[in-house]
Amino acid sequence: QVQLVQSGAEVKTPGASVKVSCKASGYTFISYGLSWVRQAPGQGLEWMGWISAYNGNTNYAQKLQGRVTMTTDTSTSTAYMELRSLRSDDTAVYYCARETAQQLFDYWGQGTLVTVSS
Amino acid sequence: EIVLTQSPGTLSLSPGERATLSCRASQSVSSNYLAWYQQKPGQAPRLLIYGASSRATGIPDRFSGSGSGTDFTLTISRLEPEDFAVYYCQLGKTFGQGTKVEIK
Numbered sequence: 001q002v003q004l005v006q007s008g009a010e011v012k013t014p015g016a017s018v019k020v021s022c023k024a025s026g027y028t029f030i031s032y033g034l035s036w037v038r039q040a041p042g043q044g045l046e047w048m049g050w051i052s053a054y055n056g057n058t059n060y061a062q063k064l065q066g067r068v069t070m071t072t073d074t075s076t077s078t079a080y081m082e083l084r085s086l087r088s089d090d091t092a093v094y095y096c097a098r099e100t101a102q103q104l105f106d107y108w109g110q111g112t113l114v115t116v117s118s
Numbered sequence: 119e120i121v122l123t124q125s126p127g128t129l130s131l132s133p134g135e136r137a138t139l140s141c142r143a144s145q146s147v148s149s150n151y152l153a154w155y156q157q158k159p160g161q162a163p164r165l166l167i168y169g170a171s172s173r174a175t176g177i178p179d180r181f182s183g184s185g186s187g188t189d190f191t192l193t194i195s196r197l198e199p200e201d202f203a204v205y206y207c208q209l210g211k212t213f214g215q216g217t218k219v220e221i222k
Contacts, residue, residue: 035211037163045155045163047211061211095162102169103210104153108162 002026004109019082022096029077033099038092086116124214130222137194141207158203
């Protein structure tokens with residue numbers, strides 16, 4: 001069965017960086033892209049960006065350009081999302097999600113809480 | 119950029135009642151790419167409907183989707199206790215703001 005398993009919760013100080021991992025199993029990793037979606041406490045879902053697991057092409061949300069980097073390691077079927085220069089409003093649960101050709105998210109990771117606090 | 123507006127913000131209903139959730143796009147969109155998700159507290163979203171009207175694997179038939187152009191609807195025919203949650207529509211990189219279905 002398809003599974004996306006994310007790394008554990010993180011606590012960071014403002015200005016620091018965080019790198020969240022998402023290990024995929026149960027399907028051919030390079031056959032799908034992966035998106036990252038975040039959710040601030042009590043808020044809705046915000047798309048952060050997408051990466052092709054096939055060739056590493058990326059597409060980032062404009063508001064995060066310059067602060068976010070998404071990568072994959074095909075040898076371990078793992079995707080990574082790094083966010084730099086963290087601010088308090090980056091506090092959120094971060095999800096990875098498998099994206100289909102119809103641009104929908106059919107499988108999700110369990111989420112990783114990133115807390116940014118001094 | 120397309121904006122998705124969901125209404126109402128909160129829907130207060132009793133188990134067994136019918137729920138009708140709306141998602142309106144700021145411009146006409148292809149229904150092929152319109153999806154609905156359910157999210158319960160502390161859980162990741164779950165895909166319910168894709169292509170505006172197709173149920174995802176394992177989704178009960180009390181959930182149905184319809185619509186085209188700018189107006190889309192998610193209907194839950196008879197609410198079960200486990201259906202009380204937040205529902206989001208999605209198109210590409212855009213999500214609606216969500217509708218919370220709560221117990222009346």
